[in-house]
Amino acid sequence: MTDGTFDGYGGRHVPDPLQEPLEELAAAYDDVAKSDAFRTELRDLLEEFAGRPSPLYYARNLSDRYGAEIYLKREDLLHGGAHKINNALGQALLAKRSGRDRLIAETGAGQHGTATAMVGALLDLETEIYMGKKDVERQEMNVFRMRLMGAEVNEVTRGDQGLADAVDAALEDFAENVADTHYLVGSVVGPDPFPRMVRDFQSVIGREAREQIQERTGGLPDAAVACVGGGSNAIGLFHAFRDDPVDFYGAEGGGEGSDSTKHAAPLASETGTDDVLHGMKTRVIGDDTEVHSVSAGLDYPGVGPEHAMYRAVGRCEYTGITDEEALAAFRELSETEGIVPALESSHAVARAIQLAEAGEHETILVNLSGRGDKDMETAASKFDLS
Numbered sequence: 001m002t003d004g005t006f007d008g009y010g011g012r013h014v015p016d017p018l019q020e021p022l023e024e025l026a027a028a029y030d031d032v033a034k035s036d037a038f039r040t041e042l043r044d045l046l047e048e049f050a051g052r053p054s055p056l057y058y059a060r061n062l063s064d065r066y067g068a069e070i071y072l073k074r075e076d077l078l079h080g081g082a083h084k085i086n087n088a089l090g091q092a093l094l095a096k097r098s099g100r101d102r103l104i105a106e107t108g109a110g111q112h113g114t115a116t117a118m119v120g121a122l123l124d125l126e127t128e129i130y131m132g133k134k135d136v137e138r139q140e141m142n143v144f145r146m147r148l149m150g151a152e153v154n155e156v157t158r159g160d161q162g163l164a165d166a167v168d169a170a171l172e173d174f175a176e177n178v179a180d181t182h183y184l185v186g187s188v189v190g191p192d193p194f195p196r197m198v199r200d201f202q203s204v205i206g207r208e209a210r211e212q213i214q215e216r217t218g219g220l221p222d223a224a225v226a227c228v229g230g231g232s233n234a235i236g237l238f239h240a241f242r243d244d245p246v247d248f249y250g251a252e253g254g255g256e257g258s259d260s261t262k263h264a265a266p267l268a269s270e271t272g273t274d275d276v277l278h279g280m281k282t283r284v285i286g287d288d289t290e291v292h293s294v295s296a297g298l299d300y301p302g303v304g305p306e307h308a309m310y311r312a313v314g315r316c317e318y319t320g321i322t323d324e325e326a327l328a329a330f331r332e333l334s335e336t337e338g339i340v341p342a343l344e345s346s347h348a349v350a351r352a353i354q355l356a357e358a359g360e361h362e363t364i365l366v367n368l369s370g371r372g373d374k375d376m377e378t379a380a381s382k383f384d385l386s
């Protein structure tokens, strides 16, 4: 049993009508977590539908250039093009077992919405996605893809028209329709049990990577690096290494710089504060800051509570990677390895390059959380390659 907090962060800060449904969800999750039948069904779908295990790739050219051994965990090769499917499959199976016939989800970059639309079609569940208008415009093809798979996509026009507003809209829908609806939260955020449940579903990333790197190198990496939006791919990578002598590095959306007033780096920025957001106590960006990142998936004012705890206890170092640095890494990985990363994952690549240049780590494991196809239009507007 857990009270759903991480050294005081997290919890269940929601209005009364949501307390009971969340308690029921937590109990249902605790049950399936122990069920062999559930675990087998999920494992089979992860293999046959999603394409697990994802490969571990030694980035030869990048390693030669920077003088460190850089390994990429290729979540970009999964069905849908990102790690989001690991969690979407887990929660959709849970929803089905709990008798829910409707899924709702929020999405920023469109990757989680896409993953939800995929599992909605697979398991024959009615699916509705909330997405900020700003993100609908920059991720047009993902919106089309979700609709193609039968999901309804609702454009959210309130507030900044971004991910946080999409979460608000989805939470309202959930509160009105708890009887038949499962809110398929896309990251390690929100009220308990979401942060720990999403972590558990994503921790397959680190379990595989730990085995793969030991097989390949005979040891553990010195550092593990991942980008942090809500924080699910990062926690998914870190969890299996939490008791190992492996340094953790989180790369947040630094926007115009985490000391500027336009970024999405609540952990790296000096102006981040402890507050309650979307049902959890966590770290959020300061009031005078505009949430901004070149990548829609990192464009969120808060972060998962377990990361707030990791920061507080010094287990992980968080850095804001600027839009410019992320775009440079996006281009560099494309040119050196023939792999086009998602803009979100490019933040992790940029941080890994910084670490390799600093020369303090011999082996660096990077979570390549997604592929960059969805970002072609943004990239084409930034680079003139003619």
Ligand SMILES: Cc1ncc(COP(=O)(O)O)c(C=O)c1O
Pocket: 082, 083, 108, 109, 110, 111, 112, 186, 187, 188, 227, 228, 229, 230, 231, 232, 233, 234, 296, 297, 298, 342, 344, 345, 369, 370, 371
């Ligand atoms: C490819 C990719 N990586 C990372 C993220 C950030 O989410 P999280 O921090 O939960 O992994 C997203 C979010 O949409 C994404 O699409």
